[in-house]
Each structure stands twice: as structure tokens, then as C-alpha cells.
Amino acid sequence: MINPIWLRSFCTLVEVGHFTRTAERLHMTQSGVSQHVHKLEDQLGQPLLARQGKQFTLTDAGERLYRGARDIIQSLSDLEQQVGMDPAHEGVVRVMSPGSLGLKLYPQLLALQQQHAKLVIDYRFAPNGDVEKAVARQSADIGFMTRRSSLEEVGCDPVAEEALVLVTPAGVADPGWEQLQALGFIDHPDGDHHAGLLLSANYAEFQHSSQFAQVGFSNQINLILEPVSMGLGFTVLPAHAVESFKKPQSVRAFQLPHPVSETLYLCTRRNKAVPNRVSTVIAEAKKCL
Known part of the structure; x- marks a missing residue:
């Protein structure tokens, strides 16, 4: 040669x-x-x-x-x-997060892309387990999770807190234990986890979400509150998901006496240098949270 x-x-x-x-x-x-x-x-x-x-x-x-x-x-x-070259505002940045957080972050990151024509936001909604796997195998540059990763390859830093909210149909004035049992539970992929965190801190009777009749289920974050808005049951969701619901007058969100929040973690591949374009997106995301 x-x-x-x-x-x-x-x-x-x-x-x-x-x-x-x-x-x-x-x-x-x-x-x-x-x-x-x-x-x-x-x-x-x-x-x-x-x-x-x-x-x-x-x-x-x-x-x-x-x-x-x-x-x-x-x-x-x-x-x-x-x-x-390592430009700060050019190239594809692949982001993954649970749906509730995505409802808040994705519009903000699209606004960032509008400012920088050569920056491309690739945003995927996924549960925690899929997020950490994607970061570990480097098919995602940034992951946001509501728990620390269990994978050695993934580094996590706490970046924010997200409150959990009890959501009932608009006509409910006092979400007592008997009222919740009468309504039944609208489940979702994180429903058991969220209900366990919030309801166990506020209701002495609570042991498990199976104590409520399951009257619905949706894995689409923007649709979980639809059956609640129709009076079909109650659910527990992160505040971001409730704030983004298009018909807020048809549901009622309760801040219970003992507030409970989830810690949000920023996850990246451990021991991998972060390109400038990814740092730009991380900085913008942190401003939103």
C-alpha cells in the first residue's frame, strides 16, 4: 500500500x-x-x-x-x-423516555430543531426496560427513566422529580377509599407501580392495585385519561401526562395529603464520550424539567 x-x-x-x-x-x-x-x-x-x-x-x-x-x-x-468535526447543532440525536415525560419533552426538543435546521430529533416513547436496553446497545444516545438502570453499561444521573397524581372523573368531589373502589381502576403499563407508590402513602387500606376492579387499560399515554373523562374509572399518572390531556375539564386531578414523586434519571452509555449535539439536547431537556 x-x-x-x-x-x-x-x-x-x-x-x-x-x-x-x-x-x-x-x-x-x-x-x-x-x-x-x-x-x-x-x-x-x-x-x-x-x-x-x-x-x-x-x-x-x-x-x-x-x-x-x-x-x-x-x-x-x-x-x-x-x-x-463535532458540531453542536448538526446531526441526529436519538432520545427515548417513558410516555409521560415524552409528552413534555418532545415538543420542546422539536422547538430546538426548528432553531437549527441541521439538527434532527429522533424521539421514541418506551418503558424503562426498553430505554435502558437501547442506551446499553447504543441505539439511543439519551434515555430518560423513572428508576435507576440495572445495567452496568448505563450511567444514570437524577435530573428532576415528577409528581404522581390521582385522577378521577370531574364529578368526584372526595376520592375516599369507598369511592375509588366503586369507580374501579383504569390500568396502564406503569399503573400498578404508580398506584402502589401514591395510594400506599395515602390510604391505610391499600395493599395492591388488584383490590380495585380493573375497568380499562391503555398503553397509549395520551389515551389513558379518555375512559376516566367518560366516568369509567380512576387512575394514577405522572403530572406531565395529566397536564397534557386535551380535555382537562372532564377529569379532576387530586394532590393527596402525602405527595409522592418519581425521580427522573438521565441515562447515557457509560464510558462513552458525549458528542456536542447530544450535549446540546441534554442541556435543553434539563431546562424543561
Whole structure:
């Protein structure tokens, strides 16, 4: 394989037409430039220059080498620049989070993308387990979770708190234990977990969400409150999900006497450098939380 440093010296010499000026441009000695040309000639077994004192012309082999080498040298130079570039507002940033948090973050990150045309936000809604797996296998640059990751490859930092809210149909005035039992529970993928956290802190009777009749289920975060709004049951959700519901007048959110919040964790691949574009998105996300 031809040494690209020798090729660069040769191409620069052809373009400059003078050994001394070539050496100055490449920050080399004149003898160093000559050595590179001689090494190329030795490797290729062909004279590349026809020398006349301090002047030279290209041989046929030299012409052929220059025609092929100049594009290679330019490509290597472009590649070096591309690898070295780390723009703060260009490229794809892949983000994953549970749905409630996504309802709050995604519009804000899209607003950031509007400001920077070359920045692309790839946002996926997923439960905690899928988020940590994606960060571990590097199919997501940033993950937000409502618990610490159990995977060694994933580093987590607490960044915010998200309150849990009891949500009933609008006509409920006092969500006592008997009232909740009469309504029944609208479940969702994190329903048992959220109910366990909030209801156990506020109702002495609570042991498990199975104490309530399950009267509905949805895995779409923006639809969980639809059956609640129709009077079909109650649920427990993070505040972000409740705030984003399109018909707030049809439900009632209760801040119970003993508030409970979930810690939100920012997760990235451990021991992996964070590109500037990802740092930009992380900073914007933190401002929103």
C-alpha cells in the first residue's frame, strides 16, 4: 500500500513546482520532500520525475500517479475534517423516555430543531426496560427513566422529580377509599407501580392495585385519561401526562395529603464520550424539567 504521506508530498510538489516551496508549505526540509519522492519511485519501480537541475517534469508514470493520487489526498483531507468535526447543532440525536415525560419533552426538543435546521430529533416513547436496553446497545444516545438502570453499561444521573397524581372523573368531589373502589381502576403499563407508590402513602387500606376492579387499560399515554373523562374509572399518572390531556375539564386531578414523586434519571452509555449535539439536547431537556 502506498504511504499517503509520501503521496501528499508528491502531489504538493507537482502543484507547487518547486522543492523548496513545497518543503515550506508542508513544514518539512527539502531533503525530506526528495526522500518521499524517491521512496515512491522505489516502491513503484518507476521514475516519477525527469529532473533537470533544480527543475523537473513529470514522467508518464508521474502523470498517472498524480491523476490518481490527487483525488485520494483530497478524500483523506475531507475525511480528516469530517472525523474531527463535532458540531453542536448538526446531526441526529436519538432520545427515548417513558410516555409521560415524552409528552413534555418532545415538543420542546422539536422547538430546538426548528432553531437549527441541521439538527434532527429522533424521539421514541418506551418503558424503562426498553430505554435502558437501547442506551446499553447504543441505539439511543439519551434515555430518560423513572428508576435507576440495572445495567452496568448505563450511567444514570437524577435530573428532576415528577409528581404522581390521582385522577378521577370531574364529578368526584372526595376520592375516599369507598369511592375509588366503586369507580374501579383504569390500568396502564406503569399503573400498578404508580398506584402502589401514591395510594400506599395515602390510604391505610391499600395493599395492591388488584383490590380495585380493573375497568380499562391503555398503553397509549395520551389515551389513558379518555375512559376516566367518560366516568369509567380512576387512575394514577405522572403530572406531565395529566397536564397534557386535551380535555382537562372532564377529569379532576387530586394532590393527596402525602405527595409522592418519581425521580427522573438521565441515562447515557457509560464510558462513552458525549458528542456536542447530544450535549446540546441534554442541556435543553434539563431546562424543561
